[in-house]
Amino acid sequence: MNVAPGSPRALERTTRIVNSPGQLERQHSKLVARRSRFRLLLNFLIPAALLLGWEVGAIFGMIDRRFFPPPSATTIAAIKLFANGSLLGQIVVTLYRVFAGYLPGALIGVVFGIFTGSYWTADALFRPVLTAMYTVPKLGIFPLMLLIFGLGDLPKIALVGLSVFLLIAITAHDAARAVPSGFIDVGRVFGAKPHHRFLEITLPASATMIFSGLRLAMGQAILVTIATEMVNGDDGVGFLIWHSWSIFEPASMFVGIVTSALVGVLSIGLVTIVERFCICWEDQNQTKLAFT
Amino acid sequence: MIDKISVSIRDVTKIFVSRTGETKALAETSLHVREGEFVSLLGPSGCGKSTLLRLLASLDRPSTGEVELTLNNAGRSPVSVVFQDYSIFPWKTVLGNVAFGLRLAGKKRPEAERIAREHIVRMNLAGFENAYPGQLSGGMKQRVSLARALALDPDLLLLDEPFAALDPQMRQILQEDLLRQWENGDVRTAISVTHDLDEAILLGDRVALMSARPGRIKRIFDVPFGRPRSPDIRYSQKFSEIRQEIWASLRDEVRPAGPDAAPIKHSEPI
Ligand SMILES: Nc1ncnc2c1ncn2[C@@H]1O[C@H](COP(=O)(O)OP(=O)(O)OP(=O)(O)O)[C@@H](O)[C@H]1O
Numbered sequence: 044m045n046v047a048p049g050s051p052r053a054l055e056r057t058t059r060i061v062n063s064p065g066q067l068e069r070q071h072s073k074l075v076a077r078r079s080r081f082r083l084l085l086n087f088l089i090p091a092a093l094l095l096g097w098e099v100g101a102i103f104g105m106i107d108r109r110f111f112p113p114p115s116a117t118t119i120a121a122i123k124l125f126a127n128g129s130l131l132g133q134i135v136v137t138l139y140r141v142f143a144g145y146l147p148g149a150l151i152g153v154v155f156g157i158f159t160g161s162y163w164t165a166d167a168l169f170r171p172v173l174t175a176m177y178t179v180p181k182l183g184i185f186p187l188m189l190l191i192f193g194l195g196d197l198p199k200i201a202l203v204g205l206s207v208f209l210l211i212a213i214t215a216h217d218a219a220r221a222v223p224s225g226f227i228d229v230g231r232v233f234g235a236k237p238h239h240r241f242l243e244i245t246l247p248a249s250a251t252m253i254f255s256g257l258r259l260a261m262g263q264a265i266l267v268t269i270a271t272e273m274v275n276g277d278d279g280v281g282f283l284i285w286h287s288w289s290i291f292e293p294a295s296m297f298v299g300i301v302t303s304a305l306v307g308v309l310s311i312g313l314v315t316i317v318e319r320f321c322i323c324w325e326d327q328n329q330t331k332l333a334f335t
Numbered sequence: 336m337i338d339k340i341s342v343s344i345r346d347v348t349k350i351f352v353s354r355t356g357e358t359k360a361l362a363e364t365s366l367h368v369r370e371g372e373f374v375s376l377l378g379p380s381g382c383g384k385s386t387l388l389r390l391l392a393s394l395d396r397p398s399t400g401e402v403e404l405t406l407n408n409a410g411r412s413p414v415s416v417v418f419q420d421y422s423i424f425p426w427k428t429v430l431g432n433v434a435f436g437l438r439l440a441g442k443k444r445p446e447a448e449r450i451a452r453e454h455i456v457r458m459n460l461a462g463f464e465n466a467y468p469g470q471l472s473g474g475m476k477q478r479v480s481l482a483r484a485l486a487l488d489p490d491l492l493l494l495d496e497p498f499a500a501l502d503p504q505m506r507q508i509l510q511e512d513l514l515r516q517w518e519n520g521d522v523r524t525a526i527s528v529t530h531d532l533d534e535a536i537l538l539g540d541r542v543a544l545m546s547a548r549p550g551r552i553k554r555i556f557d558v559p560f561g562r563p564r565s566p567d568i569r570y571s572q573k574f575s576e577i578r579q580e581i582w583a584s585l586r587d588e589v590r591p592a593g594p595d596a597a598p599i600k601h602s603e604p605i
């Protein structure tokens with residue numbers, strides 16, 4: 044410690060250092076609660092500021108409300124659409140397509156990816172095909188899906204499932220390859236059969252990475268669903284957006300855009316909640332928020 | 336009684352081939368271990384002790400020579416291993432980790448958990464059955480790893496520096512625990528790698544000393560103590576004599592070679 048010579052402190056013989064409980068230790072639960080409330084506030088800060096700026100800009104005529112209706116107009120349009128039941132119907136249809144494609148796609152993707160990541164022969168056999176298919180733009184093969192599956196929900200669900208499968212298979216593959224070999228050795232020493240190795244070692248060891256893939260895949264599932272609804276069919280949030288645009292009703296168009304964003308945030312949050320439930324061995328003390 | 340040989344290592348070599356070249360980890364190594372014998376394996380760092388143990392566990396294959404295990408199936412499983420870095424699963428509770436090997440050996444879950452609980456108590460981990468490894472100290476993790484291997488009651492137990500990460504007191508206690516369990520017949524044949532001379536002598540019927548890399552068995556010492564033995568033999572005259580003898584031989588291997596490495600005169604190391 045730097046103490047100027049001659050100052051009263053320099054005359055003291057000893058330096059006393061005390062370390063006692065701080066605020067975080069004394070009022071832990073209170074502080075944690077306060078912090079998570081503050082966090083929630085921060086989450087909404089930027090969207091709120093943007094919406095407010097938009098509203099004010101529209102009031103003062105800096106933003107053309109015919110093309111860019113302010114949040115208030117969009118809210119009114121949303122209430123109208125909600126009241127006549129059509130908004131909820133579109134959301135349900137879209138969610139159905141998202142999850143009907145996502146769940147089987149993700150499940151098969153995890154199993155398949157861990158399989159190809161665990162055995163070099165499977166790796167050699169499947170990886171080039173998976174990588175090639177992954178790079179093809181998904182919407183580019185939507186016509187192909189229409190040809191194979193006809194009209195209706197099935198081609199959309201199939202395309203969502205395929206996109207999710209590819210992304211998850213690649214993530215799970217890399218995750219399985221990254222499993223520390225020490226864990227695999229333990230399995231070998233104790234005589235693990237392939238199903239033991241999969242369920243008790245590789246799957247939990249790669250779970251964290253797989254869940255990050257599952258979050259990305261959820262975003263992609265929504266994106267693909269909405270995009271296919273835009274080009275084909277007459278329902279769903281994607282249809283709402285595109286149809287509103289073609290009959291020039293920008294307010295309902297924005298309702299559709301905001302709805303798809305909210306659906307995305309909530310669905311990805313759902314994956315995070317499932318993750319916390321599944322990866323129960325990790326320290327859960329940090330307050331991770333569901334929607335980030 | 337004629338001694339049966341349970342482990343035969345015959346002229347085994349191991350060469351690791353990598354992009355940067357070849358590493359000869361083991362030179363022609365031979366060792367024969369009798370059934371029911373405890374052999375301590377001693378040698379300088381990097382001499383190939385872990386490599387040899389992995390060959391015994393069939394986790395790797397030798398480059399030449401062969402390893403032969405003749406196990407009499409008296410235990411619940413043929414071989415189990417305590418790994419140098421414990422390798423217990425972070426996603427399983429203490430109970431789940433200890434029961435793991437038993438379940439894979441075909442025990443039903445209740446039976447596996449009953450045996451696992453017994454071993455958890457023996458390892459002084461009672462009360463932590465449902466804790467995850469993330470919540471345990473290093474010594475506790477090592478005891479979980481030990482319990483997982485011992486619960487299988489293996490015909491051959493392989494230990495790779497099982498106590499290296501522990502504090503000296505804990506290490507001493509676990510050495511005594513292992514000594515007791517082994518002499519009670521829970522473990523039949525054992526090969527244990529260690530850097531700890533006292534541990535090697537206390538636990539071993541013989542101490543095999545390996546030379547610096549590429550390793551081979553340089554000398555084998557018979558430990559002049561019968562069984563069951565008390566941990567207090569550590570303080571006997573005979574103990575320090577054999578310790579001195581082993582160290583004299585080990586010192587040449589541990590000391591770095593080269594003109595600068597002038598011999599340092601000191602009677603008792605460490
Ligand atoms: N998978 C591997 N690939 C290449 N080289 C290896 C591999 N495993 C071990 N080696 C080399 O083989 C030699 C012996 O390694 P080993 O782990 O058996 O030593 P050790 O006697 O157990 O040492 P320590 O006492 O430090 O644990 C070392 O030089 C090491 O670099």
Ligand SMILES: [Mg+2]
Pocket residue numbers: 384385386419495
């Ligand atoms: Mg080693």
